[in-house]
Amino acid sequence: MHVSETSAEYEKLARKIYEDILSLEGVDNIEVKHNVKIKGISGVDHQIDVYWEYKYAGVAHKVLIECKHYGHNVSLLHVRNMHGLLTDIPNSSGILVTTVGYQSGAEKYADFYGMGLKLIRKPQGSDWDGCIQIVNINMELLSNRYLNFKLEFDGNHQETKDKAEADPSVLSMLSTDINIKDGDTEPCAFNSWLDRHVPVGADGFGVELEKILLPENSYLISKDGCELKLGRIIVTYISSKYEQELEIDAMKLVEVVLQDFKSGAIEHMHKNE
Numbered sequence: 399m400h401v402s403e404t405s406a407e408y409e410k411l412a413r414k415i416y417e418d419i420l421s422l423e424g425v426d427n428i429e430v431k432h433n434v435k436i437k438g439i440s441g442v443d444h445q446i447d448v449y450w451e452y453k454y455a456g457v458a459h460k461v462l463i464e465c466k467h468y469g470h471n472v473s474l475l476h477v478r479n480m481h482g483l484l485t486d487i488p489n490s491s492g493i494l495v496t497t498v499g500y501q502s503g504a505e506k507y508a509d510f511y512g513m514g515l516k517l518i519r520k521p522q523g524s525d526w527d528g529c530i531q532i533v534n535i536n537m538e539l540l541s542n543r544y545l546n547f548k549l550e551f552d553g554n555h556q557e558t559k560d561k562a563e564a565d566p567s568v569l570s571m572l573s574t575d576i577n578i579k580d581g582d583t584e585p586c587a588f589n590s591w592l593d594r595h596v597p598v599g600a601d602g603f604g605v606e607l608e609k610i611l612l613p614e615n616s617y618l619i620s621k622d623g624c625e626l627k628l629g630r631i632i633v634t635y636i637s638s639k640y641e642q643e644l645e646i647d648a649m650k651l652v653e654v655v656l657q658d659f660k661s662g663a664i665e666h667m668h669k670n671e
Contacts (some may be wrong), residue, residue, distance in 0.1 A: 401467070401518060401520055401654055402467065404467070405465065405467040406433075408465050408467040408518070409432055409433065409447045409448060409465045409467075410432055411518065411653075411654065411668070412447070412448050412463060412465050412518055413430050413431070413432045413448045414668065415518065415654070415656050415666055415668050416430050416450045416461075416463070417430050418666060419656075419665075419666055420450075420452055425452050425453070425454050426452060426453040426454070427452055428451040428452055428453060429449070429450075429451050430449070430450050430451075431448070432447070433446075433447065434446050434449045436449065436462075436487055438483075438486030438487050439486055439487075439488065440486050442486065444483055444486065444487065446462050446463070446483075447463055447464050448463035449461075449462060450462075450463060459491070460489060460490040461490065461491050461492070462480070462483055462484065462487065462490050462491070462493070463492075463493045463494075463495060464476070464479075464480055464483075464492070464494050464495070465494075466494065466495070466496040466497075467496070467497060468496055468497060468498060469497070469498060470498060471496075471501045471504075472494065472496045472499070472500045472501065472504055473501050473503075473504055474501060474504045474507055476494065476504070477494065477500070477504040477507045477513065477515075480494055480508075480513055481507070481511050481513065484511075484513070491512070491513070491514070492513045493513065493515075493516055494508070494514070494515055494516065495516040495517065495518045496516075496517060496518075497517065497518065498517075499659065500659055505659065505660065509660065514658070515659040515660060516656055516658060516659060516665075517655075517656070517657040517658075517659055518654050518655070518656055519657065520654060520655075521652045521654070521655050521667070522649075523649065525649070525655055525664055526648060526649070531647065531648050531649060532645060532647050532648070533645070533648075534644070534645050534646075535645075535646070536641070536644075537641070537642045537643070537644060538639055538640070538641055538642075539639070539640040539641075540598040540637070541637075541638050542592070542596055542598050542635045542636070542637055542638075543635060543638065544589065544592060544633060544635045545634040546633070547592075547631060547632065547633040547634065548632040548633075549618065549628060550629045550630040550631070550632075551618075551626050551627065551628060551629050552627040552628060552629035555629075558626045558627045561624055561626060562626070576588045576618055576619070576620075577618075577619040578591040578616055578617065578618055578619065578628070579616070579617055579619060579625075580613070580615060580616050581616075585619045591616075592633060592635075595611055595613070596609055596611070596635060598637050598639075599637045599639060600637075601637075603637045604636065604637070604638065605636065606634060606636055607634070607635055607636065607637065608632065608633070608634050609632075609635070610631070610632050611630065611631040611633065612629075612630055613628050616628045650670075651670060652667045652668065652669060652670065653668050653669060653670045654668050655667050655668070656668070
């Protein structure tokens with residue numbers, strides 16, 4: 399399976415991966431550049447696929463990354479070329495990345511001179527050995543649909559009676575846009591309040607139901623902030639239940655992995671964007 403269509407895209411992918419790594423705690427990003435030229439001590443300009451400079455524990459590090467978007471193992475020649483770059487650009491370290499692997503001579507040479515050999519490749523099922531790769535979730539989605547309601551105010555609450563007598567229009571604010579609060583809690587939308595007090599499916603699903611609520615300390619809040627104590631609420635509603643299955647495959651969430659060729663350790667997983 400191809401990691402990218404072109405070598406240039408592969409190089410840009412490598413840059414993104416090392417930008418991700420730089421975001422880890424303790425690593426200060428200085429810069430990650432793609433396709434740059436660096437002049438060596440010989441005076442020769444060298445084209446570098448990815449130039450990575452970062453600071454860790456107060457020490458600056460310069461890394462030259464060469465990308466080989468091959469369908470076969472990288473040969474010793476390319477590792478020797480990287481060694482030549484490091485000789486001409488001192489105080490830097492080198493990493494080669496490819497898709498498949500490296501010939502034995504290339505691996506031995508890189509190991510002797512301290513160069514990193516990495517793979518940037520598509521994820522495989524074996525990358526999750528010992529870990530959970532696929533999670534299956536069976537969900538039940540429960541909800542109430544409110545068809546109609548009737549509000550009755552507490553006739554024994556003197557303050558509510560006084561406000562209604564002074565302005566009878568406050569009793570006509572019967573729309574789902576009203577807000578209600580319980581005691582000293584923050585006001586909430588009427589539908590949200592109903593969701594708290596009308597259990598979903600308690601009396602069945604898919605049928606029209608009626609419930610009478612007798613709140614002890616609930617108030618309707620008018621647009622101008624007037625509070626009216628509620629006595630009884632009659633609500634007509636239908637409870638619904640939806641079943642849904644969801645599968646989460648970790649491999650589908652990962653675009654590519656960065657793997658150390660020598661140890662086989664997975665060093666980073668780059669998520670699909």
